Amino acid sequence: MTTTEHRVGQRAPLTRERIIDAALRYIDSHGLGELSMHKLGAELGVKAMSLYKHVVNKDDLLDGVVEQLWSEVEDAALVDGDWRKGYESFAYSLREMVHRHPGAAFLITSHGIMPASSLRCIQAHITAATDSGVSEERAYAWLRTITSFALGTAFNDVAWSSSQQECQPNTVAELVRPDVPPELVAVAEIFCGQADPDAQFELGLDLMLRGIDS
Template structure:
């Protein structure tokens, strides 16, 4: 929701970080397409042109929002002694960011930028794996795979509105008229047994077991 013009003292405290925080909040509430420099300025109680003292343009703002998302991943994925648990924490952190910020999360892919917190996560996770005898090349391959898996899983959950176990209430809306009853029953059982959290853990288990079994 837009705010009234800020007091003069508040305007003087305008900063890049404050602009980015406001942009993320605005996208969370109104959607990515609704964001403009004019609306962002109004959200901060300043004229849109004032923002250009701290950011280059809207694309720069969107790059900054991606950086904020990766800050959240970094904070939630500390490197642990057990490299398997470390990469699990990373995958969960990435998935959780998408679920917390579904409107902003597509920027992680569309902006095609690797901000400092993302690179620090890669560096720390790679170092943890290498310290356990895994080559850097294989560690990078695992991290890329986990990133794709975590993002993809979270996007599916968000798009289907899977906030918790089970998707059976919406199954009838997915079925085309005239579908045989036996196939409709398959759909209800298949979706009714779906637990997003358990499914995500299963995928992680399978990937990590496969990774371990294929180690040279």
């Protein structure tokens, strides 16, 4: 047993990291709206106020979650090789992250923070492009466009496939008010139905990348 272990055999000591992990897990399975310091504490076998010894407040906790999300993206997106491949893999890993964390992913755009991991990730792809002779301005513009597209489509997938909380089947019927006429419900069925969103994404992304080349 190391010297840092407290009371061997009891619960592991709290850590900022452990708290953030637990928060992300909780959001994934119960939805962002269900997360509270009390419940999160309970999840970790601890009272709510104990969390504040490791996290300045709930906002800070969510900052940590965003950081975590970005670092997952950073890990997954490869940069070596053609910068176009890099951009593409960046888009894919963003998309996969959103699908992996439907409840939490919204925080990435709504929480107004750019953690170091995100910036490192962006910087890597940008330099890959500029090293290949792309102007810095274009490198940024294209990356921004692709990022927006990737996030936009992924959020769309997620919004309709599960009502942002919980993880029920979620039929289209739950998306429309009971009084909308049936022909409009049919529109919703098709527009929001899972008509192969992956193919959809590939199509759009390919479209943009080809546009860049031309």
